[in-house]
Amino acid sequence: MEINVGGNIARERHAQKMTQEQLAELSDLTINYLSKIERGVAKQLSANTLNKISKALGVTMDSLMNGEDIKTSEKFGPNLRQLTKFLNNLENEQGERLSKRLLEVIKLSQKTND
Numbered sequence: 001m002e003i004n005v006g007g008n009i010a011r012e013r014h015a016q017k018m019t020q021e022q023l024a025e026l027s028d029l030t031i032n033y034l035s036k037i038e039r040g041v042a043k044q045l046s047a048n049t050l051n052k053i054s055k056a057l058g059v060t061m062d063s064l065m066n067g068e069d070i071k072t073s074e075k076f077g078p079n080l081r082q083l084t085k086f087l088n089n090l091e092n093e094q095g096e097r098l099s100k101r102l103l104e105v106i107k108l109s110q111k112t113n114d
Contacts, residue, residue, distance in 0.1 A: 005045060008067040010038040012057050022078045026056035026085060 013023050020038070024031045029052065036042040037049075047061075054061045087095050 027052040
C-alpha cells in the first residue's frame with residue numbers, strides 16, 4: 001500500500017478552500033516546496049514539516065499520513081489561523097494591545113449589525 005501524503009495534503013487544502021499560498025504562509029514553507037510536496041516530487045518530508053502543515057490545516061499528522069477520515073483538530077479557517085499565528089508571534093504586551101483593539105472593532109461591528 002503506497003502512502004500519498006502529498007495528495008492527502010492537497011485534498012485537505014482544497015476541502016478547506018485554501019490556496020497553496022495561504023497554506024505555505026501558515027506553515028512557514030515556500031509555495032514551491034509545498035507544491036513539490038503535494039505533487040509527490042519532494043524527495044523527503046520531515047516530521048517537522050508534516051507537523052507544520054498539519055497545524056496549518058488544523059488536522060492531525062496521522063490523518064495526513066493515512067488519508068482516511070481526516071480529523072480536524074481546529075475549527076478555524078485559514079484567515080483566523082493566520083491572525084492567530086500573527087498575534088502569537090508578537091511580544092505579549094503588543095499582542096494584548098492589538099487583541100484589545102480587535103475586540104473593540106468586533107464589538108462595534110456587532111452593535112452596528114443589530
